[in-house]
Amino acid sequence: MPQIEDGYTRLANEILEHIMKASLNGTQFRIVMAVWRYTYGFQRKEHDLSLTFLAKAIDAGRGQVDREMTALIDRKIIIVVGTGGRGSRVIAFNKNHSEWTVPTMTTAGSTQGIISKEIRKEVIERDRYECRYCGSKEDLTLDHVFPKSLGGENTIQNLVTACRVCNSRKGAKTLEQSGLTLRSIG
Numbered sequence: 001m002p003q004i005e006d007g008y009t010r011l012a013n014e015i016l017e018h019i020m021k022a023s024l025n026g027t028q029f030r031i032v033m034a035v036w037r038y039t040y041g042f043q044r045k046e047h048d049l050s051l052t053f054l055a056k057a058i059d060a061g062r063g064q065v066d067r068e069m070t071a072l073i074d075r076k077i078i079i080v081v082g083t084g085g086r087g088s089r090v091i092a093f094n095k096n097h098s099e100w101t102v103p104t105m106t107t108a109g110s111t112q113g114i115i116s117k118e119i120r121k122e123v124i125e126r127d128r129y130e131c132r133y134c135g136s137k138e139d140l141t142l143d144h145v146f147p148k149s150l151g152g153e154n155t156i157q158n159l160v161t162a163c164r165v166c167n168s169r170k171g172a173k174t175l176e177q178s179g180l181t182l183r184s185i186g
């Protein structure tokens with residue numbers, strides 16, 4: 001059983017209250033957790049944390065971590081305070097939440113927020129008004145092929161038309177995990 005005596009991370013409630021409102025995607029939130037764990041969790045404010053280390057810590061791809069880390073740095077939620085021994089960045093969580101910025105347009109349009117009408121229309125037209133999993137023409141919704149909760153983007157490339165049944169079968173799983181396959185169009 002995990003025990004407080006074996007280690008814990010001290011975090012001000014005010015930080016929790018602000019981070020829960022910061023509209024981070026899943027990967028960004030996991031990166032923030034890893035940064036807390038390896039800085040505050042060791043009673044330090046900053047540390048030399050490489051992308052490879054963070055990717056391993058959150059069990060994600062390095063490219064994905066690189067992309068979401070850039071978004072967190074752009075938003076000033078994570079700050080770079082120097083360069084570490086092996087050339088990796090020394091980073092810190094910026095607890096001054098008044099300095100955090102809202103997601104930029106590219107972030108807002110691609111990884112967060114609602115899917116625009118234009119994108120919705122383009123995806124459904126591309127898929128010829130059929131569920132890409134079963135071919136049904138009824139009760140059509142949009143599904144993120146790479147799940148939104150894992151950082152999947154609201155892009156035409158990552159969205160497919162799915163009937164409500166298939167969409168709920170797929171849930172927040174990847175294609176592999178769901179056992180579903182994408183049919184070719186037309």
Ligand SMILES: [Zn+2]
Nearest residue numbers: 131134163166
């Ligand atoms: Zn279907």
